[in-house]
Structures are given as structure tokens and as C-alpha cells.
Amino acid sequence: MAEVHQDYLLQARQMQALSFAVHIPLVCFGIAFPALVLFVEWLYLRTGDELYRTLAKRWTKVMAALFAAGVVTGTILSFEMGLLWPAFTASFGSVFGLGFAIEGFSFFMEAIFIGIYIYGWERLSPRAHFASGIPIAIAGFTGSLTVISVNGWMNHPTGFHLREGRAVDVHPVQALFGNGYFWHELVHMYLAGYIVTGFLVATAYAVGRLRGRWGRYERTALAIPLTVAALCSPVQVLVGDWNGREVARTQPIKLAAFEGLGQTRRRAPVHVLGWYKDGRVEYGIPIPRLLSLLAYHNPNATVAGLDVVPADERPPVNVVRIAFQTMVGIGSFLAVLGLVYFAARWRHKRLPESPWFYRALALAGPLSVVALICGWVTTEVGRQPWVVYRVMRTADAVTGAGGIPIGYATLALVYLALALAVAWILRRLARAPLDPALVTAEEP
Amino acid sequence: MHLYELPLLFALIGLAFYTVLGGADFGAGWWQLTAGTGRDAASIRNHAHRAVGPVWEANHVWLIFVLTVVWTAYPTAFGSIASTLSIPLFIAAVGIIFRGTAYALRAGASTARELRAIDTTFALSSILTPFALGAAVGGIASYRVPVGNAAGDPFSSWLNPTSLLVGVLAVATAAYIAAVFLCADAARLGERTLERKFRTRALAAGLVSGAIALAGVAVLRSDAQPLYHGLVEGKGRIGLFASIVAGSATLALVWFKRYEASRYTAAIAVAAIIAGWALAQSPVFLEGLTVREAAAGRDTLVAVTVAVLAGAAILFPSLALLFRLVLGGDLGRGESVAERPAQARSLLTALAPGLLPRLAIACFVAGIGFLTVADAAWAHALGVFWLFAFIVAAFPAALPPDLLPAPIKNRSRDHG
Numbered sequence: 001m002a003e004v005h006q007d008y009l010l011q012a013r014q015m016q017a018l019s020f021a022v023h024i025p026l027v028c029f030g031i032a033f034p035a036l037v038l039f040v041e042w043l044y045l046r047t048g049d050e051l052y053r054t055l056a057k058r059w060t061k062v063m064a065a066l067f068a069a070g071v072v073t074g075t076i077l078s079f080e081m082g083l084l085w086p087a088f089t090a091s092f093g094s095v096f097g098l099g100f101a102i103e104g105f106s107f108f109m110e111a112i113f114i115g116i117y118i119y120g121w122e123r124l125s126p127r128a129h130f131a132s133g134i135p136i137a138i139a140g141f142t143g144s145l146t147v148i149s150v151n152g153w154m155n156h157p158t159g160f161h162l163r164e165g166r167a168v169d170v171h172p173v174q175a176l177f178g179n180g181y182f183w184h185e186l187v188h189m190y191l192a193g194y195i196v197t198g199f200l201v202a203t204a205y206a207v208g209r210l211r212g213r214w215g216r217y218e219r220t221a222l223a224i225p226l227t228v229a230a231l232c233s234p235v236q237v238l239v240g241d242w243n244g245r246e247v248a249r250t251q252p253i254k255l256a257a258f259e260g261l262g263q264t265r266r267r268a269p270v271h272v273l274g275w276y277k278d279g280r281v282e283y284g285i286p287i288p289r290l291l292s293l294l295a296y297h298n299p300n301a302t303v304a305g306l307d308v309v310p311a312d313e314r315p316p317v318n319v320v321r322i323a324f325q326t327m328v329g330i331g332s333f334l335a336v337l338g339l340v341y342f343a344a345r346w347r348h349k350r351l352p353e354s355p356w357f358y359r360a361l362a363l364a365g366p367l368s369v370v371a372l373i374c375g376w377v378t379t380e381v382g383r384q385p386w387v388v389y390r391v392m393r394t395a396d397a398v399t400g401a402g403g404i405p406i407g408y409a410t411l412a413l414v415y416l417a418l419a420l421a422v423a424w425i426l427r428r429l430a431r432a433p434l435d436p437a438l439v440t441a442e443e444p
Numbered sequence: 445m446h447l448y449e450l451p452l453l454f455a456l457i458g459l460a461f462y463t464v465l466g467g468a469d470f471g472a473g474w475w476q477l478t479a480g481t482g483r484d485a486a487s488i489r490n491h492a493h494r495a496v497g498p499v500w501e502a503n504h505v506w507l508i509f510v511l512t513v514v515w516t517a518y519p520t521a522f523g524s525i526a527s528t529l530s531i532p533l534f535i536a537a538v539g540i541i542f543r544g545t546a547y548a549l550r551a552g553a554s555t556a557r558e559l560r561a562i563d564t565t566f567a568l569s570s571i572l573t574p575f576a577l578g579a580a581v582g583g584i585a586s587y588r589v590p591v592g593n594a595a596g597d598p599f600s601s602w603l604n605p606t607s608l609l610v611g612v613l614a615v616a617t618a619a620y621i622a623a624v625f626l627c628a629d630a631a632r633l634g635e636r637t638l639e640r641k642f643r644t645r646a647l648a649a650g651l652v653s654g655a656i657a658l659a660g661v662a663v664l665r666s667d668a669q670p671l672y673h674g675l676v677e678g679k680g681r682i683g684l685f686a687s688i689v690a691g692s693a694t695l696a697l698v699w700f701k702r703y704e705a706s707r708y709t710a711a712i713a714v715a716a717i718i719a720g721w722a723l724a725q726s727p728v729f730l731e732g733l734t735v736r737e738a739a740a741g742r743d744t745l746v747a748v749t750v751a752v753l754a755g756a757a758i759l760f761p762s763l764a765l766l767f768r769l770v771l772g773g774d775l776g777r778g779e780s781v782a783e784r785p786a787q788a789r790s791l792l793t794a795l796a797p798g799l800l801p802r803l804a805i806a807c808f809v810a811g812i813g814f815l816t817v818a819d820a821a822w823a824h825a826l827g828v829f830w831l832f833a834f835i836v837a838a839f840p841a842a843l844p845p846d847l848l849p850a851p852i853k854n855r856s857r858d859h860g
Contacts, residue, residue: 003593004593004594061551061552064548064551065548065551065552066548067501068501068544068545068547068548068551069544069545069548071501071504071505071544072540072541072543072544072545073541074508075504075507075508075537075540075541075544076537076540076541078508078511078512079511079526079533079534079536079537081511081515081526082511082515082522082523082525082526082527082530082533083526083527083530083533083534083537086522086523086524086526086527086593086594087523087593089515089519089522089523089526090519090520090522090523090524090593091519091523092519093515093516093518093519093522093523093740094516094517094519094740094741094744095744097512097515097516097517097519097740097744097748098516098744098747098748098751100512100515100516101509101512101513101516101748101751101752102751102755103512104505104508104509104512104513104755105509105751105755105758105759107505107508108502108505108509108755108759108762108763109758109759109762111501111502111504111505112502112759112762112763112765112766113762113766114501115498115499115501115502115766115770116498116765116766116769118498119497119498119769119770120769123769124769135762168741169741170740170741170743170744171743172516172743172744172747173743173747180821183824183825183828184824187828219844223843223844224843227839227842227843228835228839230842231834231835231838231839231842232835235808235811235831235834235835238811238812238815238816238827238831239815239828239831241816242815242816242824242827297819342842345842345844349844349845350844350845350846351844399526399527399530399593399594400527400593400594400595401527401528401530401531401594401598402598403530403531403598407530407534410534410538411538414538414541414542415541417545418541418545421545421548421549422548424549424552425548425549425551425552426552428552428553428554429551429552
């Protein structure tokens with residue numbers, strides 16, 4: 001396609017970022033929530049204890065509402081592939097599109113079986129109902145697999161040749177699934193799904209406990225997601241470190257932006273906090289040689305700086321760096337919170353009792369969403385100015401159509417309405433009274 | 445049929461499914477919007493919601509299917525369409541958000557007033573989305589989308605006689621399909637009053653849709669000559685003819701209360717229009733771009749075809765299960781879990797006190813070794829495996845002990 005001029009490239013990028021930021025937390029629930037609900041239902045099948053059935057049914061309603069929001073926000077993303085980035089899709093749709101086409105079927109399976117699962121609580125035998133939930137959990141995984149295969153390709157494009165600006169000799173399967181850059185992203189995101197879902201659900205019951213709602217029902221509803229999230233968050237630290245090494249190997253400029261490394265150097269340090277200006281980090285706390293050690297397992301290794309590419313091929317360093325540090329900071333906090341939980345679990349054989357733990361937990365859910373979005377800002381803004389890394393600039397991908405500011409403002413308002421609607425419905429569902437037998441069943 | 449046409453055939457089949465099933469959803473919204481107030485109106489709205497609620501998400505995935513197949517197999521055409529027709533497509537997208545929000549909200553609404561407010565506020569989207577999508581199709585069908593990034597006129601590409609015709613027709617057929625389906629559902633449930641109401645609506649909407657379609661032929665003649673000739677004289681004739689036959693058959697079937705059969709003829713009437721359009725326009729995709737020129741390379745076309753066929757092999761049995769459940773009511777109800785709960789503690793639970801934590805720690809250490817210390821790609825894969833094994837092994841061990849499924853003897857007496 002011929003190149004066009006677009007005055008509102010930044011707004012188009014922000015509109016895309018807004019759409020992702022709204023959709024990705026919902027994706028986490030698509031990845032992890034079905035498994036949690038199914039686990040609770042499995043407990044019911046094993047024990048016949050009505051408490052588990054009640055919990056699974058109430059969570060199913062939450063899942064239904066969030067899935068509806070996920071469906072529509074996901075639809076918007078697929079529209080935006082054409083509405084905002086038609087030149088990207090026109091040039092490379094034949095390479096990456098297959099990932100979304102397969103994802104479409106995952107989405108189908110999710111939508112069909114979530115319909116069966118929600119509708120089937122009273123209409124299927126208990127075992128058939130449990131079985132109908134399993135495809136939802138599987139589709140949540142395959143869906144994120146195919147979408148992330150596309151993101152992996154955008155960060156590490158392979159499987160085609162360029163001839164006169166056109167993709168020729170295209171091998172989409174190899175481009176998407178034979179791509180070495182994709183597995184670490186997938187594992188990182190899949191764990192993030194469990195961490196965000198686990199902490200957000202636990203947050204809801206932690207707030208309840210701080211307000212005095214604390215029976216066996218609430219303890220169960222808190223402990224299951226909390227345990228999952230607390231196990232995943234230390235593992236995420238290790239996986240995050242692995243991601244960093246992969247970035248160092250394939251996208252050194254992105255790594256340099258993470259750390260604000262202006263010049264290529266040996267024994268590169270890490271700076272905690274601070275502000276990147278004129279090729280160096282000011283007011284940061286330096287930790288000598290740590291970047292070399294983390295990126296290459298060698299404290300004396302040479303790390304490429306931003307200076308290896310011209311200025312117009314560098315990402316906006318401070319955006320990337322602050323997002324990266326926020327993600328790492330929150331991730332560390334969540335990992336520590338997980339360890340505190342396990343310490344209490346081991347020493348006292350029960351949930352922690354300090355209100356401070358529950359206050360921290362009340363923050364953990366929202367913070368995990370912040371970390372999630374910061375992680376995606378890190379990788380997506382860190383790839384700039386490229387939409388397809390070192391192949392196509394974002395500026396060359398954008399639509400030539402006018403009216404982006406109007407679309408952006410409209411979408412922001414619509415998403416605000418959607419957010420209010422989802423908040424209203426979740427409050428409603430949370431306030432629906434429990435069966436009195438469960439409330440009084442057991443008070444510690 | 446050539447390989448380069450296959451993905452387009454899949455996309456058109458998907459579009460037909462979306463027009464019928466997604467259309468039924470939007471049409472249901474139309475009947476909710478026009479139900480008025482009072483007890484009768486509330487029962488109409490509830491019936492429309494109950495019938496579509498379990499299936500609307502699956503119905504909407506058809507649209508995503510169409511988009512993804514087109515942008516993979518015909519990327520240049522997709523980029524040209526999406527950029528020139530960005531306004532109607534954006535309007536359609538906003539309408540879809542509202543429709544989904546209504547479903548999400550309805551899950552928590554409890555009073556009749558809340559339900560009515562939700563339905564009427566969000567049902568506006570039921571007109572917006574089909575109209576906007578129809579207008580976009582009208583722009584393509586009347587060759588107003590040139591090849592290029594936003595190369596066409598942003599307004600006249602979708603605000604023109606053909607677009608307005610297809611847009612209005614889309615709204616009318618959606619209402620018609622929905623009325624036929626809802627009438628059949630009401631008859632199945634034995635709801636006599638609702639059956640009568642939707643029968644009237646189905647007949648009226650069918651007549652209106654037919655009248656619009658007939659008037660539309662005149663519009664096409666003056667505004668979209670190539671499409672008109674293709675539909676009336678060319679290959680598209682078959683589709684047009686099939687649609688008229690199936691549409692008339694639907695009216696007759698509804699009149700004689702043969703509702704189950706009318707579902708299928710109504711769907712055929714709508715699908716035949718899409719087939720007629722495709723045949724009338726073939727082999728041209730956009731002005732100056734044939735389907736063959738628009739198609740991606742061979743590997744991509746093969747991959748899409750294989751993916752779609754493999755996907756369909758899973759999709760259609762699953763869809764059949766969903767619709768059978770929704771239309772038929774039950775699938776093996778009556779088996780009670782409480783009568784035959786598990787007798788023994790699970791193996792994992794039995795292991796929990798001693799072995800599991802140690803196993804989990806061993807997995808974690810192995811994970812660090814392979815993922816963090818080692819550098820080879822195969823080692824990283826093993827590392828991820830061990831870390832996931834750690835999570836799975838540690839989960840039952842780390843849950844507070846009183847939450848684990850206890851031996852059934854104690855538990856069932858306490859709470860049974």
C-alpha cells in the first residue's frame with residue numbers, strides 16, 4: 001500500500017494501547033478463572049459439600065459477566081487491526097493472520113462451552129457439567145498461545161522475505177510457531193493470567209475480611225485463588241529473568257531502554273529508580289555490574305547501549321524504563337507476599353491472621369493489574385518505532401483515514417461506560433445474599 | 445474452485461452464519477426495544493433474552509472468524525476495506541460493545557425496571573450494528589472501496605443509496621430472523637401468548653423485509669449497475685431466486701405454524717442473498733482487484749484452509765451440543781452427586797503431609813537449575829516444565845488443610 005500521512009499517529013497508538021489495557025485483564029480471567037472454578041466444582045464432586053457448589057456457581061456468574069466484557073473488547077481489537085493499522089495488516093496479514101484465524105476457533109470453543117457451562121448448572125449431570133468446563137480452560141490456553149505467537153513474530157519477524165516492500169515466500173506456520181521468541185512470552189503471560197486472577201479474586205475477599213465477613217465460605221474463596229497466585233508469583237520472578245535474557249539476545253535496544261543504558265559498555269550496572277536523560281540515568285541508585293550479570297550471566301559482559309542505533313530507531317526510553325521498573329517492583333512485592341503466606345501456612349498451619357497481611361492483599365490485586373499492563377507497555381513501547389521489529393515502522397502501518405481523535409474519545413467514553421457497568425454488576429453479584437446455612441455453618 | 449477462492453468461500457459461509465445467528469441476536473434486541481412497557485412487554489423482553497443469552501457469544505465469534513480469514517488470505521483487500529470504511533466499522537464495533545454490556549449487566553439486574561432500562565438503553569446497538577455493517581457491505585458491493593490505505597471517500601463510501609438499502613435491509617432481516625426463531629422457541633416452550641405475538645411479528649417483519657428487498661432492486665439498478673446486472677441477469681440470479689423461494693416458504697410455514705422448519709428456510713433466505721451477492725460480484729473483490737490478485741501466497745492459503753477445516757471439525761459438533769442443550773432443555777439431568785460422593789481421599793491429598801512438599805521443592809530447585817542457571821533452549825524448556833510441576837505439586841500441599849476435601853465420612857454428616 002502507498003504511504004500515507006497521518007497527523008495523529010500518537011493518538012492511534014494510544015487508542016490501541018487503551019484497547020489492550022482494557023482487554024488484557026479480562027484475558028487473565030479467561031486464562032485462569034475457568035481452572036479455579038473447575039477446581040472448586042471438583043471439590044464439590046468429591047465431597048458433596050454444598051459450600052463448594054455455591055462458591056463455584058457464584059464464581060460462574062462473575063466469569064460470565066467478565067467473559068461478556070472480554071468478548072466485546074476482544075472484538076474491538078480485531079476491528080482495530082484494520083481500522084488503525086490497515087497497512088500493517090495489508091502487508092503482513094498473510095504472515096501473521098493465521099495465528100488469529102486459529103485463535104478464532106479457540107474463541108469459538110470458549111464461547112460455546114462457557115454457554116454450556118453457565119446454562120448447564122441445572123440441566124446437566126454433575127459430571128457432564130464439570131466436563132463441559134474443561135474445554136474453556138483449554139481454549140483459554142490455546143487462545144493466548146496463538147495471539148502471543150503473533151506478538152512473538154512482531155518482535156522477532158521470521159518466515160518471509162521482503163521484496164520491494166512486499167512479504168513474499170511466506171511460511172506462516174514457521175513464522176508463528178517455529179519462532180524462538182515466542183515461548184518465553186507465552187509462559188510469562190500465562191503465569192500472569194493466574195497471578196492477576198488469583199490476586200484480584202483474593203483481594204475481593206480480603207476486603208471482605210477487613211470489613212468483618214469471614215466464615216468458612218469466605219476463607220475457602222480466598223485461600224484457593226491466593227494459593228495459586230502465591231505459587232505463581234515467585235515462579236514469575238524466575239520466568240521474568242529468563243524473558244530479560246531472551247530480550248538481551250534478540251532485542252538489545254529494548255534491553256538498553258529497560259535500563260536506560262545510553263552507551264555500549266562492559267560491566268554494565270542496573271539503576272534502580274531515577275530518570276533517563278541525555279544517554280544516562282540521573283538520580284538512580286546504581287548496582288554495579290548487575291545488568292551484565294543478569295543479561296549474560298557474566299559480570300564483565302559487554303551490554304549494547306542505545307547508541308548502537310540512530311536516534312530515530314530508539315524507543316521512548318523513560319516510558320519503557322518506568323513501566324519496566326514498575327512491573328519488576330510490583331512483581332517482587334507479589335512474590336514476597338506469596339512467601340509471607342507460605343511462611344504462615346507452614347508455621348501455623350492456617351491462613352495468616354495479621355490485618356496487615358489482608359491490607360497488603362487488598363492492594364495486591366489492583367497492583368497485579370498495573371504490573372500486567374506495565375509489562376505489555378514494556379514489550380510494546382520497547383519495540384517502537386517498529387511495529388514489525390526492524391522491518392516495518394509503526395508510522396508506516398497506520399491508517400490514512402481521518403477522525404482518529406474522535407474515535408479515540410468515543411472509545412474512551414464507551415470503555416468508561418463498560419467499566420462502570422462491569423463494576424456495578426460485580427458489586428451486585430458480591431452483595432447477593434448467601435444461603436444462610438452457609439453463613440452460619442462454621443465460624444472460627 | 446481454486447485454492448485462492450477457498451478462504452473466501454469460508455469467509456462467506458461465516459458471514460452467512462453471522463448474518464443469521466448474530467442477526468437473530470440483534471433482532472432480538474430490536475423486539476426488546478420495541479416491546480413497550482407493561483407485563484406483556486416484560487415477558488417479550490425476557491423471552492428474547494432467555495432464548496439468545498446462552499448462545500450470543502458464540503454467535504458473535506462468526507464475525508471475528510470472517511475478519512481473521514479475510515485479513516490472512518486477502519490482506520490487501522482487508523486493509524483497503526477497513527481503512528476506507530473505518531467510520532461504519534467503528535460504529536458497528538461500538539454497537540457490539542453495547543450489546544455485550546447489556547448481556548453482562550443483565551446477569552446482575554434484579555428488578556423489572558432495571559431490566560427495562562438495560563434493554564432499551566443497549567438495544568439501540570441492535571439497530572446501529574447491523575445497519576453499519578450492512579452499509580459497509582453496500583460500499584463494497586457498489587465498488588466504492590478502491591485499493592489503498594483510506595483511498596476511498598470516508599463518507600460517500602457508506603452513505604449512498606446502495607449502502608442505505610443494505611443497511612436497512614440488514615436491520616429488517618435481523619428482526620425477521622429473530623421473530624421466526626423466537627416464535628419457534630415460544631412454541632417449543634408451550635408459551636401460547638408469546639408464540640402468537642412473535643408469529644405476528646415474524647409475518648410482519650417478513651413482509652417488510654421482502655418489500656424492502658424488492659424496492660432495493662430498483663435502487664441497485666440506478667446506483668450499482670454491475671451488481672444489479674450480476675444479480676438479475678448474471679450468476680447471482682440463483683441466489684436471488686433461492687432467497688425469494690425460501691422467504692416465501694418461511695412466511696407460509698409460519699402462517700401454518702410449522703415453526704421448526706421455518707427456522708431453516710428463514711436462514712436459507714438470508715444466506716442465499718449473500719451467495720447471490722458473491723456470485724454477482726465474482727471474480728471481482730474490489731474495483732480493479734480480482735479475488736485471485738487479492739489472495740495471499742500458496743503456503744498461507746493452504747495453512748488457512750487446513751486450519752479452518754480442522755477447526756470446523758471441532759466447531760460444528762460443539763455448536764450442535766450447545767444448540768441441542770439450549771433448544772432441547774436437558775442433557776441427562778437427574779444424576780445426583782451427593783448420593784455417590786467419593787469414598788477415599790485423593791492420592792494427592794493423602795500425599796500432602798509429607799511427600800508433596802518435598803517433591804514440590806525438588807521441582808522448584810530443578811526449575812531454577814534449568815531455567816535460570818543453564819543457557820540452552822532445551823534446558824529452558826525443561827526448566828519451565830519443572831516450575832509448572834512445582835506449582836501443580838505445591839498447590840494441594842499449600843492449601844490450608846481445613847479446605848482440602850476431607851474424608852467424606854466426616855464432611856457429609858456435618859453439612860449434608
